[in-house]
Amino acid sequence: MQTTFPQLLLNHAAQRPAEPAMREKEYGIWQALSWADLATLVSHLSCGLHQAGLQKGQHMIVVGANRPRLYATMLAVQALGAVPIPLYQDAAALECVFPINDAEVCFAFAEDQEQVDKLLEIRDKCPQLTNIYFDDPRGLRNYDEPGLASVDELVAAGQAFATLHPDFFKTEVNKVQPGDVGAMFFTSGTTGNPKGVVHTHNSLLNRAKAGADFDKLTARDEVLAYLPPAWIGQNIFSYAQWLACGYVVNCPESAATVTIDLKEVGPTYYFAPPRVFEGLLTSVMIRMEDAGALMRGMFHYFMGVAKRVGPTKMEGKPISLTDGVLYALGNVLVYGPLRNSLGMSRVRVAYTAGEAIGPDLFTFYRSIGINLKQLYGSTETAVFVCLQPDNEARADTVGVPCAGVEIKLADNGEILVKSPGLFKEYYKNPAATAEVLTADGWYHTSDAGFLDAHGHLKIIDRVKDVGRIKGGVNDGAMFAPKYVENKLKFFSHIKEVVAYGDGREKVCVMVNIDFDAVGNWAERRNLSYAGYTDLAQKPEVYQLIKDCVEQVNADLSVDTLLAGSQVSRFLVLHKELDADDGELTRTNKVRRGFIADKYKVLVDALYEGRTTQFIETQVKFEDGRTGSVSATLKLDDAKTFAPVKAAA
Amino acid sequence: MSKKIGDVILDVKNISLSFGGVKALTDISFNVREHEVRAIIGPNGAGKSSMLNCINGVYKPQQGSITFRGKTFGHMDSHQVAVMGIGRTFQNLALFKGMSVIDNIMTGRNLKIKSNLLMQALRIGPAQREEEFHREKVEHIIDFLEIQAFRKTPVGQLPYGLQKRVDLGRALAMEPQVLLLDEPMAGMNVEEKQDMCRFVLDVNQEFGTTVVLIEHDMGVVMDISDRVVVLDYGKKIGDGTPDEVRNNEEVISAYLGTSH
Numbered sequence: 065m066q067t068t069f070p071q072l073l074l075n076h077a078a079q080r081p082a083e084p085a086m087r088e089k090e091y092g093i094w095q096a097l098s099w100a101d102l103a104t105l106v107s108h109l110s111c112g113l114h115q116a117g118l119q120k121g122q123h124m125i126v127v128g129a130n131r132p133r134l135y136a137t138m139l140a141v142q143a144l145g146a147v148p149i150p151l152y153q154d155a156a157a158l159e160c161v162f163p164i165n166d167a168e169v170c171f172a173f174a175e176d177q178e179q180v181d182k183l184l185e186i187r188d189k190c191p192q193l194t195n196i197y198f199d200d201p202r203g204l205r206n207y208d209e210p211g212l213a214s215v216d217e218l219v220a221a222g223q224a225f226a227t228l229h230p231d232f233f234k235t236e237v238n239k240v241q242p243g244d245v246g247a248m249f250f251t252s253g254t255t256g257n258p259k260g261v262v263h264t265h266n267s268l269l270n271r272a273k274a275g276a277d278f279d280k281l282t283a284r285d286e287v288l289a290y291l292p293p294a295w296i297g298q299n300i301f302s303y304a305q306w307l308a309c310g311y312v313v314n315c316p317e318s319a320a321t322v323t324i325d326l327k328e329v330g331p332t333y334y335f336a337p338p339r340v341f342e343g344l345l346t347s348v349m350i351r352m353e354d355a356g357a358l359m360r361g362m363f364h365y366f367m368g369v370a371k372r373v374g375p376t377k378m379e380g381k382p383i384s385l386t387d388g389v390l391y392a393l394g395n396v397l398v399y400g401p402l403r404n405s406l407g408m409s410r411v412r413v414a415y416t417a418g419e420a421i422g423p424d425l426f427t428f429y430r431s432i433g434i435n436l437k438q439l440y441g442s443t444e445t446a447v448f449v450c451l452q453p454d455n456e457a458r459a460d461t462v463g464v465p466c467a468g469v470e471i472k473l474a475d476n477g478e479i480l481v482k483s484p485g486l487f488k489e490y491y492k493n494p495a496a497t498a499e500v501l502t503a504d505g506w507y508h509t510s511d512a513g514f515l516d517a518h519g520h521l522k523i524i525d526r527v528k529d530v531g532r533i534k535g536g537v538n539d540g541a542m543f544a545p546k547y548v549e550n551k552l553k554f555f556s557h558i559k560e561v562v563a564y565g566d567g568r569e570k571v572c573v574m575v576n577i578d579f580d581a582v583g584n585w586a587e588r589r590n591l592s593y594a595g596y597t598d599l600a601q602k603p604e605v606y607q608l609i610k611d612c613v614e615q616v617n618a619d620l621s622v623d624t625l626l627a628g629s630q631v632s633r634f635l636v637l638h639k640e641l642d643a644d645d646g647e648l649t650r651t652n653k654v655r656r657g658f659i660a661d662k663y664k665v666l667v668d669a670l671y672e673g674r675t676t677q678f679i680e681t682q683v684k685f686e687d688g689r690t691g692s693v694s695a696t697l698k699l700d701d702a703k704t705f706a707p708v709k710a711a712a
Numbered sequence: 713m714s715k716k717i718g719d720v721i722l723d724v725k726n727i728s729l730s731f732g733g734v735k736a737l738t739d740i741s742f743n744v745r746e747h748e749v750r751a752i753i754g755p756n757g758a759g760k761s762s763m764l765n766c767i768n769g770v771y772k773p774q775q776g777s778i779t780f781r782g783k784t785f786g787h788m789d790s791h792q793v794a795v796m797g798i799g800r801t802f803q804n805l806a807l808f809k810g811m812s813v814i815d816n817i818m819t820g821r822n823l824k825i826k827s828n829l830l831m832q833a834l835r836i837g838p839a840q841r842e843e844e845f846h847r848e849k850v851e852h853i854i855d856f857l858e859i860q861a862f863r864k865t866p867v868g869q870l871p872y873g874l875q876k877r878v879d880l881g882r883a884l885a886m887e888p889q890v891l892l893l894d895e896p897m898a899g900m901n902v903e904e905k906q907d908m909c910r911f912v913l914d915v916n917q918e919f920g921t922t923v924v925l926i927e928h929d930m931g932v933v934m935d936i937s938d939r940v941v942v943l944d945y946g947k948k949i950g951d952g953t954p955d956e957v958r959n960n961e962e963v964i965s966a967y968l969g970t971s972h
Contacts, residue, residue, distance in 0.1 A: 091851035092863065202856075203914055320861035 066242035068265040070106070070143035072307040074237060077103035080310070083283075086132045089317040089325060097132050099310075105133070105219065107233035109140035112222030113171065114232070116195055120145030120239075123167040123248065127151045127160070127183075128175025130289035130315045133199050133215055135303055137173045142246060142265070143237050149248045149260070150294040157182040162257050163250045164190045167491060172196045173215070177203040184209060242266040248491060249296050251443050260491030261296075261443045271446035271485035272304035274467045275439075278451050279413045285311035285332045286410070290322045296443040297417065301335050304446075326407030334411050337418040341436070342425055344406055366394035367431075374431025380455045399432040408434050413454075415439050417447075420523075422554035423459035430457060438462045440521060444500070444507060446485035450521045461520035471521065477512040477542070478527045512544065514625060524626070529656075531566025533628050541628020543571060545656065548629050551619065555612045556581045560641050562654050563631070564667060570632040572670040574663065575609055576641055582608070597638045597695050606700055609636055613702040620705075627707035633670050634702055635677075637663075638695035644684045666697065675699055717938065718746030721922055722890060727766055727776035729759075729946075736762040737773065737946045744890070749916050749923045751933045753957075754943035755966060760926045761803060763943065764892050767924070768793045768800050780890075794823055799888030801879045803895045803926075809868030813878050816867050817853055820885025821846045853881045856918075857911060873904035880911060884919075891915065893925040897932055905929065909936055934958065942966070 076085065081100035088095055097105075118124060124141045126148055128134050138148040149167060151160055153175065160182065163169070170192050174180045180198050187193060194211045197218050198204055204214075226233065246265035250258040275281075289302035302313045311333070316325040323344075352363055373387045383391070403409045414429070414436045421438065429436040435454060440462035441447035449471075452463035465471050470482040486507050489497045500508045512530045513523040524530065525544040533541045548571065549561040559578035565571035577600055585608070586593055593599040617630040641647040647659055660667055662681070669677035680694035722744040729737040737759045744750045752760045765771040767778060769788035777784050780796060799820075807816050825832075825846060827839040835843075854860055857877050862870060867878055876896060883891055896912065897905045913936055915921050927933050933940060934954040942950035942957055944966040950957050957963055 091848060091855060092860075093851075202918065203910075206917060317860045318858065320858075324861065 066266050067269060068142070068237075068240045068242055068244070069246060069269070069304075069307055070139055070237040070240060072269070073099075073103055073106060073139055074234070076307070076310050080283075083310075084312050085306075085310075086135070086313050086315065087329075088132050088315040089321070089328075094314070094328070102132070102136060105136050106139045106143065108219045108222035108226055109137055109215075110143045110222065110233050110236065111225040111229070112218040112220075113140055113146075114144055114236070115221055115225050116171070116218070118144055118146050118171050121245075122146045122171070123149050123169045124171035124173065125149045125151050125160075125164060125167075125169050126173040126293070127179045128153050128173070128199065128293075129319070130293055130298070130302060130313075131175060131199060132315060134173060134175065134293060135306075135313075137197075137215070138247070138303065141171075143233065143240065145236070145240050145244060147245050147248055149250065150292075150299060151250065152292050152294040153179065154292070157185045161186050161189050163260065164193060166257075167248065167260060168192060170194050174198045176200040180204060180207070180212065184212075240265070242269075245488065247299070249294065249299070249443050259493055259496055262488045262491050263446060264488055267485045267487065268300070268304045268446050269308055270468065271441075271448045271483070272300055272308040274485070275300070275448040275451065276305055276309050278448075278453075278466050279333075281305065281309045281311065281333060281413075283310040285309065285412070286314060286329060287311060287333050287335075288314045288316060288322070288326055288329050288331045290316050290319070290325075291336070296447055297335060300447045301333070323407065327404070330407065330410040332410050332412045334408065334414040336414075336416060338416050338421040338425065339419075341416060341421070341429060345425060345428060348402065348406065363398055366390075366398040369394050370399060370431035371427065374433065375427060378430050378433070378435070378455070378457070395433065402432055403434060406434075411435065413437065417441070417462075420550045421459065424554065426457075426459040440523065442509065444487045445481055445483060445509075446487070448485060449481055449483060452520075456518070456520070458520065461516060461522045463521065464519050465521070471515065472506065473514060474508070476527060477514070477524070477530060479509045479511050479513050479521070479523075480506040481509060482506050533565055533571070534567045534569060536569030538570070538628035542625055543629050544626060547626065548573065548616070548620075548631065549654070551616045552612060552631075557585065557608060558612060560648075560654060562641075562656055562659050564656075564660065564670075565629065568671060570671075571629055572633045572667070573613070573631050574659070574666060574670075575613075575634055575636050577605060577609070577636060579640070596640065597693065600636045600638055601695065601698060606636060606698060609634065610700060610702055617702060617704050622708045624707070630704040631702050632704055633673075633699060635666060635670060635697050635699045637666075638679070638697055639681060639683060639693050642683075645682075666699075670699055717748045720744070721746040721781060722767070722924075723779040724763075724767070725777050725779070727763070727773045727778070729762055729766060729771055729773040735946050736771075737766070737943075740776070740943070740946075740948050742941045742948065742951055744922060744924055745938075746922055747916070747920050748938040749912070749925065749936055751937035751940045752924065752926045752943065753928070753930070753933055753940060757945075758943040759946040760943055761894055762946075764800065764894055764924070764926060768798055768892060794886065797887070797889035798892060799883040799886045799890070800892035801876075801883045801894060801896060803898060805875050805879050807867045807875060807879055807882070810866055812864050812866055813854070813859060813862050813870075813881075814847075814850060814864065816878055817850045817881045817885050818846065820882035821849065823886060849887075850885060853884050856884075856914070857881050873900050873907075876900065876904075876908065877911070880908075880915075884915065884921075887919075888921060890922045890924065893923060893927075895926050895928065897927060897929055905932060912936060 076099040082098050084096040085099045085102045086097045124146055126134050126137055141148040172183055174183055174196055183196055196212050197215050199215050201214050242265045244265060245262055246268055247263050249261045251261055252258055287302055291298040293299055306313045314329045316322050369390045373383055373391045376383055411434055414434055417439050437452040437457045440450040448466050449469055450463040451466045468484045472480045474480055482505050510527050511523050512525050512527045513521055516522050525546040529545055531543045533543050543565040545563040548563045552558050552561045557578055558575055560576035561573050563573045579596055591604055613631050613634050620630045621627050648654055665679055666677055676696055676698055678696045680692055682690055683693050684690050720743045725741050727737055727740045754760050766773050769790035772787040777786055778788055827842050831837050831839040859877055867875055897908050909932055916923050940954055940957045942963050949966055950960040950963040
């Protein structure tokens with residue numbers, strides 16, 4: 065049944081008024097807010113905002129970390145038929161100007177002094193921004209700006225209004241329709257201005273429900289909300305699904321206490337991008353290196369068992385009796401305490417999304433009994449397009465289409481999606497909308513991929529980056545640079561990779577070693593080196609990288625679509641690719657075209673089959689000075705494998 | 713932004729202090745108004761810390777008087793000073809390194825705890841309730857100083873900048889009316905200094921606490937103080953707003969030297 069956000073709030077408040085809706089740790093104690101109290105708070109906020117002049121259809125921005133009153137404000141705005149826009153709390157002041165003016169925002173909720181200062185700074189650029197409400201009054205006592213008031217004052221005013229008009233809130237909530245616009249999210253465009261992605265109450269709640277049904281989420285689940293609420297992922301997990309399921313959302317005390325809070329709360333439903341899982345694993349490994357020999361030995365032995373037995377066990381397949389006993393023992397001695405120390409003792413379902421996750425990292429979590437899975441989606445699709453079922457989680461796919469989703473592949477390999485969760489439009493940008501949302505209801509994801517034999521979706525690359533091999537033995541084969549690069553980057557010794565092959569007869573890559581990992585590796589082998597450039601050119605290092613490349617080639621050879629993307633030649637770069645030199649973007653993505661120009665001699669040498677090549681490169685040091693690095697680089701061949709044709 | 717600066721709360725008159733033949737302070741007079749941030753600056757050995765030590769009763773000056781809230785003393789008694797509401801932090805931290813952040817700050821509540829040692833140890837009578845009350849006060853300070861992540865960490869394991877924050881927290885725990893800060897930003901990096909400045913200003917504005925601070929970083933002093941006293945070789949050579957002090961010939965020559 066279609067419904068709206070504020071309607072769901074009223075349902076929870078009526079059905080289970082005393083149960084906790086949210087918890088926030090403050091002054092060292094988890095303070096719970098019940099559904100009934102939340103509903104009262106929201107009704108007062110609504111009345112206050114109505115009195116202050118917020119109208120149906122208008123927008124209000126909310127900026128801040130996950131706090132109960134931030135989510136209450138979103139609900140209050142929606143109850144009036146207005147539209148909340150969460151903005152990233154770490155965005156620079158100037159970045160907020162476009163969204164505020166684009167959506168003609170007059171009302172703002174700001175978490176604290178930092179956010180208020182930001183909004184005041186851009187006020188002369190956004191003259192229509194009249195009302196700013198702050199949650200935490202600290203440091204704001206002496207501010208004397210027109211239109212600046214505390215949320216407390218807003219609630220007090222709303223309470224007075226509500227006493228005089230007791231039916232106002234419910235009447236307003238009943239007027240809101242599921243098809244009305246429910247929220248807007250600005251996506252950080254890589255080029256040009258960000259785009260406002262418009263969602264209706266129904267598109268968000270429909271997907272929230274689909275995801276919840278898929279994993280059988282209930283009101284008894286617990287979530288820790290610690291990623292920015294402006295990110296659709298967090299907003300779905302701690303807002304849309306929160307209201308759809310009625311579980312408890314816990315707000316950490318501060319960004320610095322998340323790991324402590326995680327342990328205290330013990331969430332049952334968890335969501336994080338791969339880098340968070342990587343950070344957690346690294347901290348465990350470092351602590352393990354400092355442990356005593358007995359502990360370390362035990363850890364490594366049982367992690368070996370876990371790696372061998374864990375994945376099979378998680379897939380629900382039978383394992384031998386010995387393995388079963390060993391795994392159970394490991395569970396008591398190692399896996400259980402480890403899960404506890406990660407704050408994941410109670411995790412029933414954990415998701416990672418946003419970027420590709422390394423198979424080792426993925427397997428590590430699954431092997432110690434954490435049900436980590438992947439999903440596929442974006443802001444435009446209200447997250448849930450594909451999800452991995454509990455027993456079929458694999459590192460290289462993103463799962464099966466979930467309820468209501470239809471997937472179709474365009475001729476160029478682009479994934480097209482039809483789903484009840486698709487966005488309505490890009491705000492005030494019909495041209496951009498028409499580009500990705502066709503009249504027959506298909507959304508063009510701009511990702512290339514395919515459905516594998518088991519019906520799982522596999523993402524290859526961005527469509528615009530996918531190329532074709534031209535000439536040679538693999539003529540016409542598909543070439544997905546990022547797919548190849550990622551596969552290589554999953555090796556801890558490799559930091560960055562640039563792959564070439566579009567319109568050429570074979571694939572060649574340039575590799576950046578990870579200085580820490582390879583340096584450490586060299587030290588353990590008593591291999592002396594004078595610095596980055598020297599280390600990068602050691603024959604031993606070339607052999608190390610060659611092994612990685614050939615392993616990737618072996619992997620690719622069994623892939624029917626991408627067997628032609630195997631790497632024929634490679635070299636190890638003499639300097640680290642750096643954003644300061646324009647080789648990476650600020651978010652650390654390789655700029656393939658720029659690098660191809662800058663290192664043209666190297667790329668040519670790779671394709672011309674030379675075995676050494678001299679290069680001199682300008683570099684910019686951190687203090688702004690420039691210098692040059694020169695080296696004679698070796699170029700090496702890698703073994704490729706004949707494509708293995710999967711039996712049809 | 714404006715705050716109300718009140719009447720004189722602390723008045724130092726003609727203080728002279730010597731150790732044997734060494735004259736640490738000579739005939740120093742200045743006053744501190746309620747709710748202001750008052751800085752004491754001067755080159756090394758100018759007598760800044762000695763001045764603070766006279767105010768909170770560690771040193772007993774040979775001459776002069778100190779008036780606090782209308783009461784005049786020839787010299788202060790350190791226990792009495794604390795009871796009257798003057799708190800301080802130290803240039804070289806004096807925290808209990810093996811104790812947690814909470815326990816360290818809790819020691820700042822010592823004067824306010826009424827139940828005796830036995831009652832506290834056995835948690836009988838009102839002791840438990842009292843501890844909860846004080847713990848709540850401490851939690852507010854932890855929240856204020858944004859050190860929630862280190863509640864239970866032994867202070868000795870924290871980086872220096874955070875230890876300074878805990879030191880400030882302990883001084884705040886006694887809810888002082890006047891806070892004496894001895895080089896709160898010494899040895900800090902730029903970011904830590906900025907944080908500390910914000911905390912000092914927030915203490916001043918949120919709680920109305922009067923702040924007397926010694927500081928070497930001129931940028932910091934000029935930014936956050938309302939008035940500045942300048943000492944050199946135990947003598948007062950300047951007193952006024954940051955701008956007045958900055959343009960004072962004597963101050964310039966004390967800091968930069970003069971050609972003779």
